[in-house]
Amino acid sequence: MVPRKSVLLFLQADFFVHQLRNKMGDFMSYDHKAIEKRWQTYWDEHKTFKTAPETSGKPKYYVMNMFPYPSGQGLHVGHPESYTATDIMARFNRMRGFNVLQPMGWDAFGLPAEQYAIKTGHNPADFTNENIKHFKKQVKSLGFSYDWDREINTTDPEYYKWTQWIFEQLYKKGLAYEDEIMVNWAPDFPGGGIVVANEEVIDGKTERGSYPVYRVPMKQWVLRITKYAERLLSDLDDLDWPEAIKEQQRNWIGKSTGAAVFFKVDGKSDYQVEVYTTRPDTLFGASYMVLAPEHDLVDKITTSECRADVDAYKAKIASKSDLERTDLNREKTGAFTGAYGINPVNGEKIPIWIADYVLSSYGTGAIMAVPAHDTRDYEFAKKFDLPIRQVIKGGDISKEAFTGDGTHINSAFLDVLDKKQAIEKIIDWLEEHDAGHKQVNYKLRDWIFSRQRYWGEPIPVIHWEDGKQTLVPESELPLRLPHLNQDQMKPSGTGESPLANAKSWLEVTRQDGVKGRRETNTMPQWAGSSWYFLRYIDPHNDKVLADPEKLKYWMNVDLYVGGAEHAVLHLLYARFWHKFLYDLGIVPTKEPFQKLVNQGMILGTNHEKMSKSKGNVVNPDEIVDSYGADALRVYEMFMGPLTQSKPWSTESLAGIRRYLDRVWRIFTSDGDGINPIIVSENDHKLDKIFNQTVKKVTEDYAAMRFNTAISQMMVFINETFKAEKLPKKYMNAFLQLLNPVAPHITEELWQRMGHQETIAYATWPTYDESQIIEKQIEMAVQINGKVRAKINTPVDISRDELAKMATDNPDVKKQVADKNIVKIIAIPGKIINIVVK
RNA sequence: GCCGUUGUGGCGGAAUUGGCAGACGCGCUGGACUCAAAAUCCAGUGGUGGCAACACCGUGUGGGUUCGACUCCCACCGACGGCACCA
Numbered sequence: 001m002v003p004r005k006s007v008l009l010f011l012q013a014d015f016f017v018h019q020l021r022n023k024m025g026d027f028m029s030y031d032h033k034a035i036e037k038r039w040q041t042y043w044d045e046h047k048t049f050k051t052a053p054e055t056s057g058k059p060k061y062y063v064m065n066m067f068p069y070p071s072g073q074g075l076h077v078g079h080p081e082s083y084t085a086t087d088i089m090a091r092f093n094r095m096r097g098f099n100v101l102q103p104m105g106w107d108a109f110g111l112p113a114e115q116y117a118i119k120t121g122h123n124p125a126d127f128t129n130e131n132i133k134h135f136k137k138q139v140k141s142l143g144f145s146y147d148w149d150r151e152i153n154t155t156d157p158e159y160y161k162w163t164q165w166i167f168e169q170l171y172k173k174g175l176a177y178e179d180e181i182m183v184n185w186a187p188d189f190p191g192g193g194i195v196v197a198n199e200e201v202i203d204g205k206t207e208r209g210s211y212p213v214y215r216v217p218m219k220q221w222v223l224r225i226t227k228y229a230e231r232l233l234s235d236l237d238d239l240d241w242p243e244a245i246k247e248q249q250r251n252w253i254g255k256s257t258g259a260a261v262f263f264k265v266d267g268k269s270d271y272q273v274e275v276y277t278t279r280p281d282t283l284f285g286a287s288y289m290v291l292a293p294e295h296d297l298v299d300k301i302t303t304s305e306c307r308a309d310v311d312a313y314k315a316k317i318a319s320k321s322d323l324e325r326t327d328l329n330r331e332k333t334g335a336f337t338g339a340y341g342i343n344p345v346n347g348e349k350i351p352i353w354i355a356d357y358v359l360s361s362y363g364t365g366a367i368m369a370v371p372a373h374d375t376r377d378y379e380f381a382k383k384f385d386l387p388i389r390q391v392i393k394g395g396d397i398s399k400e401a402f403t404g405d406g407t408h409i410n411s412a413f414l415d416v417l418d419k420k421q422a423i424e425k426i427i428d429w430l431e432e433h434d435a436g437h438k439q440v441n442y443k444l445r446d447w448i449f450s451r452q453r454y455w456g457e458p459i460p461v462i463h464w465e466d467g468k469q470t471l472v473p474e475s476e477l478p479l480r481l482p483h484l485n486q487d488q489m490k491p492s493g494t495g496e497s498p499l500a501n502a503k504s505w506l507e508v509t510r511q512d513g514v515k516g517r518r519e520t521n522t523m524p525q526w527a528g529s530s531w532y533f534l535r536y537i538d539p540h541n542d543k544v545l546a547d548p549e550k551l552k553y554w555m556n557v558d559l560y561v562g563g564a565e566h567a568v569l570h571l572l573y574a575r576f577w578h579k580f581l582y583d584l585g586i587v588p589t590k591e592p593f594q595k596l597v598n599q600g601m602i603l604g605t606n607h608e609k610m611s612k613s614k615g616n617v618v619n620p621d622e623i624v625d626s627y628g629a630d631a632l633r634v635y636e637m638f639m640g641p642l643t644q645s646k647p648w649s650t651e652s653l654a655g656i657r658r659y660l661d662r663v664w665r666i667f668t669s670d671g672d673g674i675n676p677i678i679v680s681e682n683d684h685k686l687d688k689i690f691n692q693t694v695k696k697v698t699e700d701y702a703a704m705r706f707n708t709a710i711s712q713m714m715v716f717i718n719e720t721f722k723a724e725k726l727p728k729k730y731m732n733a734f735l736q737l738l739n740p741v742a743p744h745i746t747e748e749l750w751q752r753m754g755h756q757e758t759i760a761y762a763t764w765p766t767y768d769e770s771q772i773i774e775k776q777i778e779m780a781v782q783i784n785g786k787v788r789a790k791i792n793t794p795v796d797i798s799r800d801e802l803a804k805m806a807t808d809n810p811d812v813k814k815q816v817a818d819k820n821i822v823k824i825i826a827i828p829g830k831i832i833n834i835v836v837k
Numbered sequence: 838g839c840c841g842u843u844g845u846g847g848c849g850g851a852a853u854u855g856g857c858a859g860a861c862g863c864g865c866u867g868g869a870c871u872c873a874a875a876a877u878c879c880a881g882u883g884g885u886g887g888c889a890a891c892a893c894c895g896u897g898u899g900g901g902u903u904c905g906a907c908u909c910c911c912a913c914c915g916a917c918g919g920c921a922c923c924a
Contacts, residue, residue, distance in 0.1 A: 278923095708851070
């Protein structure tokens with residue numbers, strides 16, 4: 001027993017020595033905690049990144065991120081990714097002489113705060129401010145060069161005053177209106193149900209929480225975004241945005257060109273059904289019609305024999321959620337109304353059905369069915385045994401609908417024509433006979449703008465007892481949220497907003513004694529984020545939303561970075577508000593964001609999306625603590641192209657930290673001052689690599705290719721380890737190149753190199769092209785496309801000389817000895833290819 | 838089903854205009870230092886065959902254009918994201 005115990009003790013002692021030496025090893029690398037704290041404090045105290053006035057005479061550069069929702073969970077590793085990307089652009093352009101505006105703020109309205117308040121009795125405002133404090137501390141620990149004097153918070157009354165003000169302008173122009181419309185009602189949503197916007201419905205369920213959505217009629221506030229559909233679509237073309245996002249917006253707006261056609265109802269001449277079709281050329285093939293079950297005419301035209309069936313069908317549809325209604329594998333269903341429509345082009349009587357495959361919200365909610373040439377109509381006709389009449393040659397109508405182009409048949413004056421010609425001709429005919437006209441349609445629907453919630457901007461409207469409705473006067477804005485206690489905030493169960501419980505806030509009396517009630521719905525979270533990029537420009541202005549002169553100088557945003565999940569919601573709403581403000585003459589540009597970049601997702605080490613349940617979440621706080629903010633920043637930029645998804649690797653992160661240690665060591669040689677081999681004279685050994693590095697890093701930053709910029713800086717440091725002397729000028733310039741990615745360590749070393757001022761405004765280094773171009777280069781000689789030899793040639797050699805040099809090469813001679821040279825391709829500086837047979 | 842993105846070593850990725858595929862990093866292997874290890878520094882590292890010089894194969898698959906293709910064209914397969922009865 002005794003010996004074993006002593007062995008154990010010995011092993012333990014050895015282990016401690018091991019630990020101690022590791023600790024000492026750490027001292028050999030740089031002390032990121034002290035350095036990062038020191039420079040963050042310095043930047044704060046000196047307001048280093050305060051934006052210069054508009055009168056500075058410098059060109060402007062406005063760069064921003066999609067501001068975060070300050071959740072209680074704090075930062076995840078995706079935040080530093082996009083924030084570092086913009087910070088590099090901000091710091092890079094600052095050194096290049098731009099006046100840089102890089103702000104940060106908080107998108108702080110939202111459901112979690114309200115739900116937390118209901119659960120715990122805390123005030124959502126206090127809770128939100130706590131979260132912001134925590135978030136801000138985390139963000140600050142990463143050393144981003146924000147102008148913190150411009151910080152904004154959407155829940156601050158001084159901010160939402162202007163959100164409400166914009167709403168009032170929309171109201172005055174008739175673009176904000178209250179309407180009894182079919183809304184997306186999610187009754188199971190915690191807090192007594194909620195109405196959500198069309199954009200917030202995913203697969204028939206709410207985007208947040210996945211609760212089923214039903215279409216029910218309700219009185220709601222709606223913004224007339226459809227009025228801007230065409231401009232929202234066509235102005236996309238000039239934007240420097242990812243094609244995927246532009247395409248998603250185009251699809252969402254969903255423009256289509258076709259025709260409206262009027263069908264009289266047989267025997268009821270006061271009624272006519274207007275249908276929308278993109279294929280008016282197939283009018284002769286229409287064999288029945290379909291109305292959406294909710295269509296106004298249904299009750300009016302249904303015959304008494306069919307009424308029971310129709311009512312039963314309508315009742316069945318009403319009880320279904322959107323998800324059930326849109327299940328594609330579901331069989332087509334419908335009911336016959338007993339009525340007939342008259343085809344204007346040939347006077348034929350065709351039956352009118354109702355079916356839920358026709359949507360009340362698109363077009364006119366009614367269609368003419370051409371089963372021979374439309375897949376959906378074909379399925380329906382087969383199911384209910386309705387006639388199928390071919391009017392275009394092609395396909396096999398006995399098997400499936402033919403939707404392609406072809407020659408028209410059985411179509412009187414359209415016969416022989418193709419699709420395009422036939423469409424033109426039938427539209428002319430319809431217009432001549434008052435039976436229809438050309439029509440453009442959009443899938444885009446108006447923006448359902450009210451939410452039955454407490455924690456949002458109050459809609460500044462008063463409903464008076466005499467039936468009138470007025471805006472809260474602009475001079476009384478902001479209309480502040482009243483304080484509610486825990487009980488008052490609880491859901492009413494009727495779908496009404498908790499604000500209905502704020503009696504003293506709710507009830508108002510006009511000067512003439514008429515009583516009124518405030519609107520109790522609040523705005524959706526998207527309201528505050530639809531214009532915040534304007535407020536950063538002039539965040540403390542209490543007279544106007546922002547000074548027009550300042551807007552003129554700063555707009556529009558030169559670079560906007562954020563996640564692709566906002567492809568339609570936020571980005572479409574923000575464009576809509578911006579265009580509206582443009583029309584009012586408030587903003588000088590048609591579009592808010594000239595260039596948009598979506599950062600890719602950072603996945604877990606297992607290549608899967610990070611999630612708590614998978615246990616693959618990386619916490620940035622822990623990385624900053626053990627590796628440092630600089631290492632995290634450099635690593636996240638080195639992982640791969642910004643726009644791509646890429647998996648996390650702690651080993652690779654450690655490699656980046658080793659690189660920063662190497663940088664530290666080459667500058668300090670682990671002493672107190674700087675490495676003695678850094679000297680004023682230049683032995684020219686590093687000329688080429690230095691100039692190459694400046695060139696590549698400058699170009700790569702400008703194109704946001706951060707991973708390759710970093711790899712070039714690694715190559716440079718590898719070269720310095722082989723050098724005997726390091727020119728001071730080059731080493732200073734290197735610090736500037738690295739600074740945008742790793743700002744703390746470079747400030748520290750910059751100071752050690754003897755500078756008194758921050759590195760942030762040092763003029764960006766230039767390179768000498770002549771130092772990069774070589775006089776003598778190695779060129780590959782290919783034989784039949786395969787590299788068989790390498791030769792050294794002067795760079796300015798002629799084509800013929802080059803060909804001769806190649807064929808004179810002994811290796812080449814050996815290879816071609818018994819073959820015929822057919823052709824020699826010789827391009828100086830590129831390649832030599834000898835084609836032989 | 839439609840639209841978009843994407844496919845390169847053991848892994849992350851590079852190759853800017855059609856011109857030497859695999860820069861840089863991770864990992865791995867070997868060496869120096871050390872009593873030993875860690876750290877650090879140096880070197881090697883696509884696969885197969887060969888002592889070697891070298892040869893052959895190699896950028897999702899199959900074809901094509903070209904003196905030459907990761908790159909351009911056609912067809913297909915897989916992964917990711919979005920839309921989804923929009924007439």
